[in-house]
Amino acid sequence: MPKLLKMLIWLPLAALPCLVAAAPPGIEQNRGHWAFQPLQKASPPEVIDNSWPRNDIDRFVLARLEASGLKPAPEAGRATLIRRLSLDLTGLPPSPEEVEQFVGDPSPRAYEALVERLLASPHYGERWARHWLDLARYADTSGFHNDLDRPYAWKYRDYVIRSFNDDKPYARFIAEQIAGDEIEGAGAQGLIATGFCRNGPSNDDNMGKTPEAIAQYRADQMDDVISTTSSVFLGLTLGCARCHDHKTEPLAARDYYSFYAIFAGTERLGLPKGATNEKDDKIKDDAQVMALVETRPEAPATHILLRGLASSRGALVGPAVPAVLTTQPPRFPAPAAKSTLRRKTLADWIASPETTLTWRVMANRVWQHHFGSGIVATPSNLGLSGARPSHPELLDWLAERLLDSGGSIKDLHRLILLSATYRQQRRAGPPENPGLRLQRMEAEVIRDSILAVSGRLNPRMGGPGIKPRIRAELLDASQRNKWPVLKEEGPDQWRRSIYIYVKRQLLMPSLELFDAPTTTDSCALRSQSTVPTQALVLMNDEFVEEQAGHLASRAMKEAGDDPSMAVERLFMITLSHPPTPEKKAQALGFLRERTAAEGGESALQDLAHVLLNSSGFVYID
Numbered sequence: 309m310p311k312l313l314k315m316l317i318w319l320p321l322a323a324l325p326c327l328v329a330a331a332p333p334g335i336e337q338n339r340g341h342w343a344f345q346p347l348q349k350a351s352p353p354e355v356i357d358n359s360w361p362r363n364d365i366d367r368f369v370l371a372r373l374e375a376s377g378l379k380p381a382p383e384a385g386r387a388t389l390i391r392r393l394s395l396d397l398t399g400l401p402p403s404p405e406e407v408e409q410f411v412g413d414p415s416p417r418a419y420e421a422l423v424e425r426l427l428a429s430p431h432y433g434e435r436w437a438r439h440w441l442d443l444a445r446y447a448d449t450s451g452f453h454n455d456l457d458r459p460y461a462w463k464y465r466d467y468v469i470r471s472f473n474d475d476k477p478y479a480r481f482i483a484e485q486i487a488g489d490e491i492e493g494a495g496a497q498g499l500i501a502t503g504f505c506r507n508g509p510s511n512d513d514n515m516g517k518t519p520e521a522i523a524q525y526r527a528d529q530m531d532d533v534i535s536t537t538s539s540v541f542l543g544l545t546l547g548c549a550r551c552h553d554h555k556t557e558p559l560a561a562r563d564y565y566s567f568y569a570i571f572a573g574t575e576r577l578g579l580p581k582g583a584t585n586e587k588d589d590k591i592k593d594d595a596q597v598m599a600l601v602e603t604r605p606e607a608p609a610t611h612i613l614l615r616g617l618a619s620s621r622g623a624l625v626g627p628a629v630p631a632v633l634t635t636q637p638p639r640f641p642a643p644a645a646k647s648t649l650r651r652k653t654l655a656d657w658i659a660s661p662e663t664t665l666t667w668r669v670m671a672n673r674v675w676q677h678h679f680g681s682g683i684v685a686t687p688s689n690l691g692l693s694g695a696r697p698s699h700p701e702l703l704d705w706l707a708e709r710l711l712d713s714g715g716s717i718k719d720l721h722r723l724i725l726l727s728a729t730y731r732q733q734r735r736a737g738p739p740e741n742p743g744l745r746l747q748r749m750e751a752e753v754i755r756d757s758i759l760a761v762s763g764r765l766n767p768r769m770g771g772p773g774i775k776p777r778i779r780a781e782l783l784d785a786s787q788r789n790k791w792p793v794l795k796e797e798g799p800d801q802w803r804r805s806i807y808i809y810v811k812r813q814l815l816m817p818s819l820e821l822f823d824a825p826t827t828t829d830s831c832a833l834r835s836q837s838t839v840p841t842q843a844l845v846l847m848n849d850e851f852v853e854e855q856a857g858h859l860a861s862r863a864m865k866e867a868g869d870d871p872s873m874a875v876e877r878l879f880m881i882t883l884s885h886p887p888t889p890e891k892k893a894q895a896l897g898f899l900r901e902r903t904a905a906e907g908g909e910s911a912l913q914d915l916a917h918v919l920l921n922s923s924g925f926v927y928i929d
Contacts (some may be wrong), residue, residue: 326456333692335632338558342700343543343690344633346347347664347708350701363725368702381732381744383755384410388929389731391598391884392420395928396678397426397721399435399753399804400760405813408421423725430769434806436717438752439677440468441806442834443540443688444485444507447827448773450508452814454788455581459772460598464503465481465806466770478670478715479659482541486658487651489601490644497598499577505600508532509812509828512583512591523618529618533600534567538630543669543690546630551616556693558632564626565612570640570650576601604627605643607650614648629657633665656923665690667707672697674720675706679746688832697737734929746929750834752805753821758851758920759802761881762858763913766803773809776801777816777851786814798853821845846921854919864912870900874912882919 332856338344352367356374357623361367373380382823383600384392389411394402402410410422426432446465471481486496509532515525535547548554549564579598583591612622627640627650638657641649658666669690685695697703706720713719724730731744747755759765777794791814794801797812808816812827821842825831846852863881867914868874875895879887887895895915919925 309899321515332749333554333556333558335558337693339632339635340695341558341692343665345664345667346662347667347704347711348701349708350704351704359923360728362728362731363723363726364722365702365704366729368699368705369727369729369741369743372699373738376738376740377742378738379733380728380741383728383731384733384929386884388733389419392928393422393426393725395749395757396725397423397435398405398429398431398664399438399750400431400765401757401758401882402884404877407884408625409881412609413826417732419767421720431767431804432472433469433471434804435529436472436677437465437755438750438806439673441465442831443536443823444468444504445509445825445827445830446507447509447627447810447812449789449811449813450580450583451828452511452514454582455786455811455813456513456582457789458598460596461503461507461580462770462772462807463597464507465501465753467497467500467503469769471677472717474714475718478710478717480715483652486537486541486655489599490647490649491653493510499599499601502599502601503597505533505537505571505574506578507597508536512579515584520619527616527618528572528762528771530568533571534564537568539688539830539832541669542633542663542665543629543631543672543684543688543694545689545691545693550613553760557691557777559630559691561612562625562632563628564695565610565630567624567630569607569610569625569627570654571600572610572627573604573648573650575603579599597737602647602651604646605648606774607648619765621727627653629654631843633663644893649832661711664707667711668703670717671706671710671720672703673701673832674717674727674816675742678721678724679742680747681742682833686833688830748836749926749928751819751824753924754822755805755818755851757925758855759804761920762855763862764799764802764855764858766799768803769807771807773806774801774803774807776816778814779850782817783814784812788813797833811906816847818845818851846926847917852920853917857913859916860913860918863916864909871896871912874897875915877911878916878919882916883922883924 326858336848352364353362353371355370357370357376360370360380370380378471378850387407390402390407394400400486401863410418416422433732438610446461448458448461450458459750466471478667484494484498484501488501491498494501508529509759510529513526531547531550533675538544538546544559545554545557546559546564546567548557549559549561558815578595578597579585579591581591607794610625612625614620627656627683628637638653640653643649651759657663672684679823684697706723708721710720729743733745734744736744741925775792777797778791781792783791805819808819810827823837825834858882861876863877867877875892876886879885879891898915898918899911902914906914
């Protein structure tokens, strides 16, 4: 939608009669929309089979199943559960030793202890920060023609990882990203957190020189902030009201520009080298942070911009939140010495228990990443045009639990992961049962898991982004801020994929192929493509082939010279379970054939390569 709007705003007024003439759906009539209502104090429903539920989540799910004449699936085996939990919470597969210990642990609290151990792992923050960085359209470059380097963008990425590991209360997490410079005691981390508002694409070295061009560029940059802030935290498509009243939501252009007024006094701190300022001076060196801050108590007046054009000013508006969401709008206080405090007021309102939309949105996002689909299938649109919730009472109950816990995301994980719903065997099933969706690993998890099973994953955390090898013939597609040519990779490149330098003009091809987002806009739900080139890359990519060799060497070292033991070890390392007798016989036959043709070590590498290409490795059962 933002790209479409940027094209539309340059059209003459006569070309847009339907856009400017339409009125938004009535605000008063639509205050009753389910997502705009207070949380419903839903009690877990009564169920017939009281032996199945492990907590109240299960009662909501089971009641729907029983009403449809359905039953839940059996519980998955322990080897399946530890692999599922490990990949969900840390993005890394369990070691064979961890699998064997969990499978052999007779304690009735072994599962709960496993959940706690994984939540305490520093890898948890790396895994769940990736979900948030998709929403925050994080990248290490500006995009557009010159794709300028953002040398300190990685500090925001590390801030998000640290926040998830620390289980930062969600209200605080919101406030720091919207108004970190206005919060007492936030310090440098508060400045870094406002990088959320700076992550979008920018064209700072080519924004134009005239006052009109500079004003239009400012409006375009603020549109990114408004659209992302409203969709990520509130699940609203407010950005669609930039040029006209929203076509399908009770959001007027006045709502959009009142939101704009909240950010009107901001300025950017930390510009990439090569950018130009408003005086057309080249930036040589700027602050070692990328932030959006205020430095004075006054904000410029905000006008509705007709058709989104900075040169076409309409009515004057003040700071306000979307009218449909409240009958008691927040009061914007008198400014402080160096700030209008408007963004802090907005953050406090968004994170308020009364703004129940916020808590529904986040509860739905956590559910989505555990089950592959949210209770609301449009996670950044809970408005009139969004999907209806499949289990509305359950969503409100989860949002209430998130609020009651003080905004603890880890507590919400515990509720979901300890449920019988989560522990079911995954197979094709009805929509009434959310626990049955088979999920493919995300792009980064595939790469990280390959490194983990090969024994070559470098666990070092944080710092500037890494630049793994990209085939030389692909580098010509990006002529500026060029990617280095590497003939070989080593430990410096074998870190987790969240630390890969995100270059907007040239995304990491192997990640892009498996549906990593483009970072141009906020991504709430990755696509799930299945195309032949994915299998071809896993079969032919240098990285996969090399890591298959390391995996084979690891298996030989741990199993000795016995081919039968080596096969069992390979299965345990890659799939977290031993081979069935049939699979083992097939693998040993494969080894005999390949050994006769190529030699023993090469044959084991080929088998390792086959396992890395298998559905059992790439999918999370």
